[in-house]
Amino acid sequence: MMDTTAELYGDLSKILVTREEIAEAVKKLGQQITADYKGKNVILIGILKGAVVFFADLIREIDLPLNIDFMAVSSYGAATKSSGVVEVVKDINRDITGLDVLVVEDIVDSGMTLSYLKKYLSSRGAASIKVVTLLDKPERRRVDLTADYFCFTIPDEFVVGYGLDYAEKYRNLPDIGVLHPRIYADQ
Numbered sequence: 001m002m003d004t005t006a007e008l009y010g011d012l013s014k015i016l017v018t019r020e021e022i023a024e025a026v027k028k029l030g031q032q033i034t035a036d037y038k039g040k041n042v043i044l045i046g047i048l049k050g051a052v053v054f055f056a057d058l059i060r061e062i063d064l065p066l067n068i069d070f071m072a073v074s075s076y077g078a079a080t081k082s083s084g085v086v087e088v089v090k091d092i093n094r095d096i097t098g099l100d101v102l103v104v105e106d107i108v109d110s111g112m113t114l115s116y117l118k119k120y121l122s123s124r125g126a127a128s129i130k131v132v133t134l135l136d137k138p139e140r141r142r143v144d145l146t147a148d149y150f151c152f153t154i155p156d157e158f159v160v161g162y163g164l165d166y167a168e169k170y171r172n173l174p175d176i177g178v179l180h181p182r183i184y185a186d187q
Contacts, residue, residue: 002174011170012177016159017152019174022134025151026054030061033102033132033149040100043067044132045092045121047113049171050106053163054134058104069094075113086116097125102149106163107135111145118145135159135176158184 002008004015044062046055048070059066072090101121108114108131118129130148139156158181160166161173166184 002172004175008170008173009177011180011183012160013180015175015177016154016157017135017162017176019162022151022162022174022176023057026057026134027061029132029149029151030058030063033058034061034063037062037064037100037102040064041067041098041127042102043069043094043096043099044102044104046070047103047105047117048072048090050163050165051104051134053171054106055104058132067094067099071117073113073117086113088120095124096121098127101126101129102132103129105131105133107137107159108133108145108147108150109137109140110142112143114147115143115145134162135164 042064044055044059044066046052046068049072059068069092070090071088071092074087074089075085103114103117103121105114114131118131121129132149133147134151136147136150136153137156138153157178158166159176160170160179161176163171164176165171166179170179
């Protein structure tokens, strides 16, 4: 596993959440979802690309028969703030009528993307729709949306690592760190 002396760590102003803290939180979250969804017909929908690392670790901690699928949505581009316009780039491939849907996201920030996705998916007949996120950043919320499950509440700082990126970089960092403003200051 990547050492914190690796070159990519030089672009961080600090490590916010360590890989050990992430592993422990994901395990606890998997146990909670297992208890809450016992006996239900569950599908986890991972939001690409940012949630893929969290999604992979989370499903291995859930002791239930699961269906999985993926969606790709865009509201950021290469920016550090959401544009507010949500575009579905890749839709799910199956019918979710009657299923209990867990939308798995890397971070809830403005809430606009997930608010849109909840409405979009609820129109397709799901029994329930809940939001699961690794990181919750409530200071940035622009809509009334609360994550049903989350691992960490973080301050309003631009973070990368463990799937989260800036301009498609840093997703492979095993820890979550605050990206140094010098990296994106000219954007």
